[in-house]
Amino acid sequence: MKICKRCREKEADVVLSTVCFCEPCFIEYFERQVQRAIDGEKLGVQMFSRDSRILMAVSGGKDSMALWNVLNDLGYETCGLHIDLNIDEYSEVSRRVVENFAASKNLDLIVVDLRKEYGKSLMELAMRDACSACGLVKRYLMNKVAYEKGFSVLATGHTLDDECVTLLGNLTRWNLEFLQRQYPILESTHPKLVRKVKPLFRISDEETAAYARIKRLEFVREKCPLASGATSLSYKKVLNELEQRHPSLKKAFYLGFLKNKSLFGKEENFELKTCESCGMPTANVGLCAFCKLLERPKRRHDEKSKVKPLSI
Amino acid sequence: MKICKRCREKEADVVLSTVCFCEPCFIEYFERQVQRAIDGEKLGVQMFSRDSRILMAVSGGKDSMALWNVLNDLGYETCGLHIDLNIDEYSEVSRRVVENFAASKNLDLIVVDLRKEYGKSLMELAMRDACSACGLVKRYLMNKVAYEKGFSVLATGHTLDDECVTLLGNLTRWNLEFLQRQYPILESTHPKLVRKVKPLFRISDEETAAYARIKRLEFVREKCPLASGATSLSYKKVLNELEQRHPSLKKAFYLGFLKNKSLFGKEENFELKTCESCGMPTANVGLCAFCKLLERPKRRHDEKSKVKPLSI
Numbered sequence: 001m002k003i004c005k006r007c008r009e010k011e012a013d014v015v016l017s018t019v020c021f022c023e024p025c026f027i028e029y030f031e032r033q034v035q036r037a038i039d040g041e042k043l044g045v046q047m048f049s050r051d052s053r054i055l056m057a058v059s060g061g062k063d064s065m066a067l068w069n070v071l072n073d074l075g076y077e078t079c080g081l082h083i084d085l086n087i088d089e090y091s092e093v094s095r096r097v098v099e100n101f102a103a104s105k106n107l108d109l110i111v112v113d114l115r116k117e118y119g120k121s122l123m124e125l126a127m128r129d130a131c132s133a134c135g136l137v138k139r140y141l142m143n144k145v146a147y148e149k150g151f152s153v154l155a156t157g158h159t160l161d162d163e164c165v166t167l168l169g170n171l172t173r174w175n176l177e178f179l180q181r182q183y184p185i186l187e188s189t190h191p192k193l194v195r196k197v198k199p200l201f202r203i204s205d206e207e208t209a210a211y212a213r214i215k216r217l218e219f220v221r222e223k224c225p226l227a228s229g230a231t232s233l234s235y236k237k238v239l240n241e242l243e244q245r246h247p248s249l250k251k252a253f254y255l256g257f258l259k260n261k262s263l264f265g266k267e268e269n270f271e272l273k274t275c276e277s278c279g280m281p282t283a284n285v286g287l288c289a290f291c292k293l294l295e296r297p298k299r300r301h302d303e304k305s306k307v308k309p310l311s312i
Numbered sequence: 313m314k315i316c317k318r319c320r321e322k323e324a325d326v327v328l329s330t331v332c333f334c335e336p337c338f339i340e341y342f343e344r345q346v347q348r349a350i351d352g353e354k355l356g357v358q359m360f361s362r363d364s365r366i367l368m369a370v371s372g373g374k375d376s377m378a379l380w381n382v383l384n385d386l387g388y389e390t391c392g393l394h395i396d397l398n399i400d401e402y403s404e405v406s407r408r409v410v411e412n413f414a415a416s417k418n419l420d421l422i423v424v425d426l427r428k429e430y431g432k433s434l435m436e437l438a439m440r441d442a443c444s445a446c447g448l449v450k451r452y453l454m455n456k457v458a459y460e461k462g463f464s465v466l467a468t469g470h471t472l473d474d475e476c477v478t479l480l481g482n483l484t485r486w487n488l489e490f491l492q493r494q495y496p497i498l499e500s501t502h503p504k505l506v507r508k509v510k511p512l513f514r515i516s517d518e519e520t521a522a523y524a525r526i527k528r529l530e531f532v533r534e535k536c537p538l539a540s541g542a543t544s545l546s547y548k549k550v551l552n553e554l555e556q557r558h559p560s561l562k563k564a565f566y567l568g569f570l571k572n573k574s575l576f577g578k579e580e581n582f583e584l585k586t587c588e589s590c591g592m593p594t595a596n597v598g599l600c601a602f603c604k605l606l607e608r609p610k611r612r613h614d615e616k617s618k619v620k621p622l623s624i
Contacts, residue, residue, distance in 0.1 A: 242484070253485075
């Protein structure tokens, strides 16, 4: 029998690669890690306070559901935002999970239905690279809703694992621009861009899974059916292999990066422009990436009808 | 049938993850990559010239045997250095492979036999961590022989894979000091420290294996029996997995690092001291790490004889 390394009394029934706790001690540890992140310990900047208007992005997966639950338990007032991407049954289940949780805890919830609002499902918009279109759509809509509804901060369920995957991808490609920008707090650099924060950056996927189990949270267990070949999965897999061989490697890797981030220089503060169509901030001249995506199926259709038949 | 991507005529019988050549084109490609490294293309500093006195460190494995062969074929005059670590049959076979090659090509060879010279095999010296002791012993002896015999440069068979493993290990741990020092050319920073170069830094293990096969080089196929749990193996494995999913990742990772190396700052030029026992350069005050290692079994023996018997 393993003993909880915190209280040194009860049996440790949460045995993870780096921690070994009894259930009550694990929950205390988990909440404390999230609180430290929110309070900006080591980062030097608070993510939000108890007065902040917090929009919580919830996909229905274990990480965002764990974060929404812990924020609620820690006494923060949040409103959920769920984006229904209309990926068949997967989206239906996800939406139901999120709606059930909001109802059970009496929490506000905003749902944006992609097909209802923009006439297309994610698959109809994406055509080829679903994962990159999904990221784009989510980033755009999360910010738009946060801005239009007057929230001061947008919280996402990105975990230590997610951050490590991004970091390893950026390092193997030496993508300096992205390395400069990667941080648990992304400040607003435009009046229509809302501050983004990742309160789970100290917490691993393994830990959110244990938390969700203990708290009996309902969440979507299936992986997104469109993500089967996603690049990020290969990085996730190798990071898990390294973690198994070298426990705490992920934490050392990401926290070490944060400590040494200044090596990569400061992000250039280039001025964001305004999208000609929707009026939201964009790095592009003309249409923003989201409006371009919306235009794409239409453009493709127009181009197709222009093609001359081959003379035989 | 795949066609050689270089001559676009012959069948490609060398099909690797990133290249696809016929045998003659592969050899040309291989030799050209090594020549580019030696000439210091992109590095801005030549590794050595045709007049340099080159000591070539040869373990008997495929990488060092491939390098020794290609240097010979490219017309460089080299003398081999083999360190016999007395790891049972593994060392016997390694030594025989190296001696056979030297004899067949009429090349000079220096063999340092650890037990004959210092009275101990590697295992007797290492006790616990054989891999780190092996690295220490080799680094020390390679430099000592190179210095004492008046060589201007020491060449080792470190490949792109070896460099990537070191780089990934240094990055996950954010070991800045080692990141500052990692480079295919290590200049002399002390009169008794010989310049070290890695002419295979652009060549993958997969490529040295193909080269060795085509050139029918004899080499030791067995892994060192002491290295089974080595840390480097877990990094090697995950890098191979990433390479398989993202071809050319290793090359992009390492060459990108070399391009961005200045981010990590310059190595501090701290003054090396001289070992009180052997007179070779060392960062330590008193004995160098090699002399300490030689002392260890003796010290342990002395300490053991000092232990008082327990009173019952």
